[in-house]
Amino acid sequence: xxxxxxxxxxxxxxxxxxxxxxxxxxxxxxxxxxxxxxxxxxxxxxxxxxxxxxxxxxxxxxxxxxxxxxxxxxxxxxxxxxxxxxxxxxxxxxxxxxxxxxxxxxxxxxxxxxxxxxxxxxxxxxxxxxxxxxxxxxxxxxxxxxxxxxxxxxxxxxxxxxxxxxxxxxxxxxxxxxxxxxxxxxxxxxxxxxxxxxxxxxxxxxxxxxxxxxxxxxxxxxxxxxxxxxxxxxxxxxxxxxxxxxxxxxxxxxxxxxxxxxxxxxxxxxxxxxxxxxxxxxxxxxxxxxxxxxxxxxxxxxxxxxxxxxxxxxxxxxxxxx
Amino acid sequence: xxxxxxxxxxxxxxxxxxxxxxxxxxxxxxxxxxxxxxxxxxxxxxxxxxxxxxxxxxxxxxxxxxxxxxxxxxxxxxxxxxxxxxxxxxxxxxxxxxxxxxxxxxxxxxxxxxxxxxxxxxxxxxxxxxxxxxxxxxxxxxxxxxxxxxxxxxxxxxxxxxxxxxxxxxxxxxxxxxxxxxxxxxxxxxxxxxxxxxxxxxxxxxxxxxxxxxxxxxxxxxxxxxxxxxxxxxxxxxxxxxxxxxxxxxxxxxxxxxxxxxxxxxx
Numbered sequence: 001x002x003x004x005x006x007x008x009x010x011x012x013x014x015x016x017x018x019x020x021x022x023x024x025x026x027x028x029x030x031x032x033x034x035x036x037x038x039x040x041x042x043x044x045x046x047x048x049x050x051x052x053x054x055x056x057x058x059x060x061x062x063x064x065x066x067x068x069x070x071x072x073x074x075x076x077x078x079x080x081x082x083x084x085x086x087x088x089x090x091x092x093x094x095x096x097x098x099x100x101x102x103x104x105x106x107x108x109x110x111x112x113x114x115x116x117x118x119x120x121x122x123x124x125x126x127x128x129x130x131x132x133x134x135x136x137x138x139x140x141x142x143x144x145x146x147x148x149x150x151x152x153x154x155x156x157x158x159x160x161x162x163x164x165x166x167x168x169x170x171x172x173x174x175x176x177x178x179x180x181x182x183x184x185x186x187x188x189x190x191x192x193x194x195x196x197x198x199x200x201x202x203x204x205x206x207x208x209x210x211x212x213x214x215x216x217x218x219x220x221x222x223x224x225x226x227x228x229x230x231x232x233x234x235x236x237x238x239x240x241x242x243x244x245x246x247x248x249x250x251x252x253x254x255x256x257x258x259x260x261x262x263x264x265x266x267x268x269x270x271x272x273x274x275x276x277x278x279x280x281x282x283x284x285x286x287x288x289x290x291x292x293x294x295x296x297x298x299x300x301x302x303x304x305x306x307x308x309x310x311x312x313x314x315x316x317x318x319x320x321x322x
Numbered sequence: 323x324x325x326x327x328x329x330x331x332x333x334x335x336x337x338x339x340x341x342x343x344x345x346x347x348x349x350x351x352x353x354x355x356x357x358x359x360x361x362x363x364x365x366x367x368x369x370x371x372x373x374x375x376x377x378x379x380x381x382x383x384x385x386x387x388x389x390x391x392x393x394x395x396x397x398x399x400x401x402x403x404x405x406x407x408x409x410x411x412x413x414x415x416x417x418x419x420x421x422x423x424x425x426x427x428x429x430x431x432x433x434x435x436x437x438x439x440x441x442x443x444x445x446x447x448x449x450x451x452x453x454x455x456x457x458x459x460x461x462x463x464x465x466x467x468x469x470x471x472x473x474x475x476x477x478x479x480x481x482x483x484x485x486x487x488x489x490x491x492x493x494x495x496x497x498x499x500x501x502x503x504x505x506x507x508x509x510x511x512x513x514x515x516x517x518x519x520x521x522x523x524x525x526x527x528x529x530x531x532x533x534x535x536x537x538x539x540x541x542x543x544x545x546x547x548x549x550x551x552x553x554x555x556x557x558x559x560x561x562x563x564x565x566x567x568x569x570x571x572x573x574x575x576x577x578x579x580x581x582x583x584x585x586x587x588x589x
Contacts, residue, residue: 026376026391026405052405053376053391053454074454078352078389079575083451091438091449100437103375104409104458111406123414124458127487127499133443154500164500193396194377195404251393312393314385319573 001186001218004238008288011209011239012038015175018046018068020146022110022171022205023057024178024198025248027078028256030191031057032179032211034244034288040064041282048146050171051075052106052197055248056264059084062096063274064282069097069136069147071171073106080261085268099136099151105168107197112170113204121165125152131166146172176205179245181252183212187235188221188228193251193311199229208234211241213253243292243301254304255313260295328563329581330512333531334469335361335566336558337510338422341467346419347371347412349459352389353576354469355422360386360570365562373412375455377404386571409455413462416503421463423456423506427481428470430525430545432488432506432518434460435481443483453485460486465507472511478544489523496523514539515555516547524548529555532584557586 012035015021025031036057039047046068049058053074061067063086075084090096101109108120125131134151141147148169157163178198182190189210191198202208208230215238221228247260267277285291292301306312328336331354338358342348344367350359359372360383371380376391382398396402412418425434436456438446460466468488470476488506490496496505505523509516514530526548530539536549558566571577 026389028389029376029391029393072452074452076451078391080388083449088449091446094445100452102453102457103405103455104413104462107405107409123502124461126461126501127484127490127496128457128461129437129443129484130453130457133483135444193393194374194391194402196376196391197405199404200406249393251396255393256388306393310384310393311396312385317573318388319575 003185004187004235005185005215006237006239008034008211008239008241009038011035011237012042014207015039015044017044018048019175020048020050020173021175021177022050022173022201023054024176024196024201025054025057025245026194026196027053027055027076028080029194029249029251030179030196030245031055031248032177032244033057033246033248034241034291035177035209035211035239036061037282037288037291039066040278050106050110050173052103055084056261059086059268062086062090063268064278067096071099071101071106073101073103077261077265080258081265085265086274097136097140099134100130101168102130105130107200109168109171110197110200110204112168113172114200117170119167119169121167123165125166126154126164171204173205175207175209176201177209177211178202179211179241179250181212181250182214182216182221183210183238184216184218184221185238186218187232187238188218189230189235190221190227191229195229202230203234207236209237209239210235211239211244213242213244213250215240241288244288246292246295249312252306252308252311254301254306255316257295257300257304258316258318325585326557326560326563327583327585328558329577329583330531331577331581332563332566333555333558333584334510334512336562337515337555338467338469339365339562341508342367342370342420345369347373347417349373349375349413349418349421349463351422351424352387353424356387357566357570357576358422361562361566364565364569373408373418375405375408377408378402379408379412386573386575388575409458413458416462416464418459418463419465421459421466422469423460423466423486424469425456425485426450427476427478428468428509429478429481429488431490431492431523432468432509432525433481433484433490434468434486434488435483437483437485439482441482456486460488461501461504463504465504468506468509470509470511472513472539472542474542474544489518492523493521513542514552527552529553531555532557532586
């Protein structure tokens with residue numbers, strides 16, 4: 001079996017300008033943030049992102065000018081900040097192209113792609129403007145073959161004409177990047193806790209990059225194969241990136257970092273303060289280890305480390321100070 | 323008996339919690355719905371099953387989550403999977419009794435906008451987070467509870483964008499649109515509690531919060547609101563307020579301490 005381990009910078013450099021990507025995780029957990037910071041540092045442009053409920057992973061990429069088009073259901077850090085600040089500004093300034101779906105629709109689209117079928121029928125969206133309103137024009141869609149020619153399609157069941165479903169188009173991306181708890185050099189992956197849509201996102205991508213908190217022996221993960229959600233041959237590259245999701249949480253490893261999230265949300269409100277944030281935490285550091293020093297180093301890491309009895313930090317103070 | 327002192331947020335959380343029956347399957351989102359679900363689980367509905375769309379079933383929350391993807395939702399859960407399992411087999415299949423929703427705008431038929439403000443969706447004046455799972459919950463739960471800030475501009479005649487369909491244009495329009503079940507049952511706001519007429523599906527005022535009048539609530543609503551049958555919203559019990567403060571949100575993440583205190587005499 002192949003050794004799939006490569007360095008983080010090497011992995012990020014595989015993504016060219018204009019690539020289609022999806023990132024694992026959900027709002028405040030398990031985003032491959034170290035990989036995202038590398039993409040920002042590489043000043044990638046015209047990326048095309050697909051997601052269900054991203055958070056600051058997309059927000060910082062959008063703010064840094066890396067993203068041209070997105071298809072999504074939601075973008076925020078939930079109770080930490082109910083709208084991604086750079087996403088909001090990019091939309092309101094006309095600096096980004098987007099299409100709105102719902103979480104169920106997006107997950108079903110990834111599922112269709114992962115299954116190798118062209119669409120999936122769902123019972124959601126009927127009566128909504130998510131269904132009625134198409135943000136990307138027919139011309140924009142026709143000009144980019146990676147965008148579905150139509151957003152959605154309503155059809156009667158061929159088996160019962162009174163039964164109506166919405167067809168959502170399959171997603172296929174060039175890259176999927178996940179952050180998992182454990183992986184092996186052969187690409188066997190262990191996700192602990194909620195899996196979100198990581199599995200479907202990986203299985204509809206050409207190249208799958210997994211960044212992991214720990215690299216473990218193949219034998220260890222094969223003791224409980226029912227807990228390994230991906231076929232190893234679907235995983236292209238594996239990177240060892242401890243604390244790779246900071247400032248977001250990784251179940252059983254560490255909690256989210258309310259201090260860093262607050263710094264980001266405050267900075268991201270204005271262009272000048274956002275640029276300073278990028279200078280301090282992204283452009284100004286060369287590697288993830290330097291980023292971890294910039295965010296508070298070993299002392300802060302210890303404050304966030306999960307209590308094994310909970311899988312998170314039960315004494316962590318989360319309240320926003322405003 | 324002693325007076326009960328509570329804040330508006332506490333009243334809303336208690337009112338939301340009382341919409342949950344024991345044994346029901348509850349699809350909860352972040353914020354007040356989580357407070358309500360956690361409170362219900364600790365009071366009258368110990369067997370309610372709390373589901374989070376990011377992939378957990380039957381959480382027994384020990385600490386208030388900041389998101390539905392928070393590691394805290396894993397506490398005591400009976401099952402952990404992903405969005406697909408929860409949306410497909412639980413929500414779409416009709417196994418969710420009550421879902422919680424919120425939004426920036428709500429109209430008289432309980433249609434909700436959480437996407438954008440402005441007449442042209444391609445060039446919005448203000449962008450919000452987007453549907454997330456809200457549209458799916460609105461379409462596929464057996465019933466929904468809506469929680470909102472009550473201001474005239476937030477309760478317009480027509481929402482700028484229907485993120486989450488309610489009773490659409492009223493009457494049987496929801497069924498005609500192809501939706502197989504569900505619809506909003508109640509709207510809990512900062513001013514009162516609204517329900518929907520069973521024939522027209524139009525919103526009416528069921529109760530107004532202590533210190534307000536029915537007319538004051540109608541005056542802060544952007545469409546005509548039937549207030550004829552409105553009574554005062556029942557106050558929280560001392561136990562409910564204590565559990566909210568001590569067990570559900572001791573950090574005061576959502577129960578902000580800077581709110582005006584409402585004081586009522588307990589009979």
